[in-house]
Structure formats: structure tokens, C-alpha cells
Amino acid sequence: MVLTLVSLEEGRLTASARGCLKPRAKLRYAAEPMNFGEYMLAGKGDRYIVTDCVQYDSFSPVTADIDKYYAACMILELLTKLSPESQPGIFLGAVKELKAMAYEGKDARSAACDFLLSALREGGNGLDFSVCADCGCILEGDAAFSDSDGIVCPHCAPWDAIRVDAASRAFIAGENRDVPEAIKIRAVMLLSDFLYRTQGVRPDSSYFKEQE
Numbered sequence: 436m437v438l439t440l441v442s443l444e445e446g447r448l449t450a451s452a453r454g455c456l457k458p459r460a461k462l463r464y465a466a467e468p469m470n471f472g473e474y475m476l477a478g479k480g481d482r483y484i485v486t487d488c489v490q491y492d493s494f495s496p497v498t499a500d501i502d503k504y505y506a507a508c509m510i511l512e513l514l515t516k517l518s519p520e521s522q523p524g525i526f527l528g529a530v531k532e533l534k535a536m537a538y539e540g541k542d543a544r545s546a547a548c549d550f551l552l553s554a555l556r557e558g559g560n561g562l563d564f565s566v567c568a569d570c571g572c573i574l575e576g577d578a579a580f581s582d583s584d585g586i587v588c589p590h591c592a593p594w595d596a597i598r599v600d601a602a603s604r605a606f607i608a609g610e611n612r613d614v615p616e617a618i619k620i621r622a623v624m625l626l627s628d629f630l631y632r633t634q635g636v637r638p639d640s641s642y643f644k645e646q647e
Contacts, residue, residue: 436466438485439515440474443527446520450476450483462488469494469507469533494537503536506543509638510550516636517554528553544619545612551626552607560633562586564599564608574608576601580629599625 436452455466464470465488475487497503514522514529532550535541555562565574568584569591578599579592587596603622605611631637 438466441514441518441526442521443523444521446518446522447515448483449481450474450478450485452485455485464488464490464493467493468511469497471530471533492534492537494533496537497533500536500543502543503546506547507533507536509547512638513550513554513630513636517558517634522557524557525554528557542612544616544623547623548607548619548626551623551630555626555630555633558630558634560585560629562629564604565610567591574604576604578604580625580632582632597625597628 436455438450438452439447440450441447452462452466454460455462457463462485465472465474465485470488470490471492471494472488472490474485476483477486478484494507497507510529510532514525517525528550532541532546536543536546552562562580562585564578564586566572567574567578567586567588568581569587572588574586574588577589578586578601579589579596580599581587581593581596583593584591586599592598599607600621602611602614602618603625606614606618606622607626627637
């Protein structure tokens with residue numbers, strides 16, 4: 436099996452894990468999607484072989500909740516796409532949200548939302564959903580996303596801005612996380628679209644199809 440690994444120091448790389456699909460394989464755990472550990476590699480250039488792995492965590496409680504599992508898969512997918520080179524902030528943000536879902540009771544939508552916010556921020560496109568980026572007024576209701584200005588109030592929004600409804604804005608801003616699932620999903624979809632518009636990366640559409 437060829438594994439895609441994301442390293443805090445090196446970013447994304449690939450390595451072969453020989454025989455890891457066998458039921459009693461020594462390194463079978465090293466090929467699991469959420470395995471977090473220290474990988475020992477042999478080789479050079481872009482050809483590596485996994486020779487050993489010290490597991491730090493597997494975040495196994497996440498697999499017991501289908502919503503958390505889907506959110507974790509989205510987070511890992513985006514981490515992989517955003518890390519052709521080392522991205523320490525995004526890497527640590529992913530680990531933080533996996534840990535929060537596995538051991539701290541954080542719900543899947545909030546974890547996905549907060550990871551997307553951190554990915555935007557680390558990519559130099561941080562968005563403030565509490566204040567208009569143009570006139571500086573406090574946002575309490577609807578807002579809008581502008582490619583040029585970020586999050587703005589309805590009065591400052593250009594004609595082609597993307598509307599952010601009040602409930603989604605409040606959820607993203609952390610003002611109210613106790614909202615219906617449909618609103619949480621809409622909020623995550625909006626953030627995903629903003630990430631694509633600013634950094635050219637988005638999660639596979641199948642993530643959102645599973646939420647319908």
C-alpha cells in the first residue's frame with residue numbers, strides 16, 4: 436500500500452508500507468487514516484518505505500460516530516491538499532480538532548467549522564464574522580462574503596457578494612453553536628466555498644452529499 440503522510444516538518448509525502456494489509460501485519464495500524472505517530476522511513480528523494488512507526492494516537496473514538504468520522508475525513512483531506520510543503524499551523528489545527536472530537540465531546544460540525552476557519556487564517560485569508568471588514572460595524576444579522584474585502588455587512592456588500600444568513604454567521608462566529616443541523620451544514624459549506632475562492636482548495640463534494 437502507498438501511504439500519503441503529512442509531516443509537521445516536511446509537509447506531504449508518500450511512502451510504501453509493505454505487507455500492511457495482512458491481518459497480522461506488524462505495521463497494519465500505521466496504514467490507518469487517522470494514525471498519528473512518528474514514522475521511520477528508508478529511502479531518498481520521493482521514494483520512501485515505512486520501516487517502523489511509533490503510534491501516539493489513533494483518535495479511535497471518532498470512528499464510533501459517523502458524523503465525526505466524516506468530519507475527520509474532510510479535515511484530513513484538506514490537510515493533505517493544503518500541505519505540499521510544511522504547514523505547521525494547519526497540521527496542529529487538524530490534530531486539535533481530531534482530539535477535541537475524540538476526547539472532549541466536540542461535535543462534528545463545530546470541529547469542521549473551526550478547522551476551516553484555521554485553514555483560512557493560516558493561508559493568510561482570516562475572516563472575521565463579527566465585524567464588517569469595510570465600515571467596521573458590528574455584525575448582528577446577515578452578512579456577505581466579498582472576494583476583495585472578506586466578510587462585510589449587507590450595506591457594504593457588492594452586487595456579486597455571497598450572502599451569509601444570520602444563523603450561519605452566528606454559528607461560524609461562535610456566538611451560537613446550538614442551532615439545527617441544517618444550519619451547521621450550510622455554514623460548513625459556506626466556509627468550504629470561501630476556502631476554495633481564496634486558496635483554490637475544497638473538500639471532495641461527497642462529504643456534503645453524505646450530509647443530505
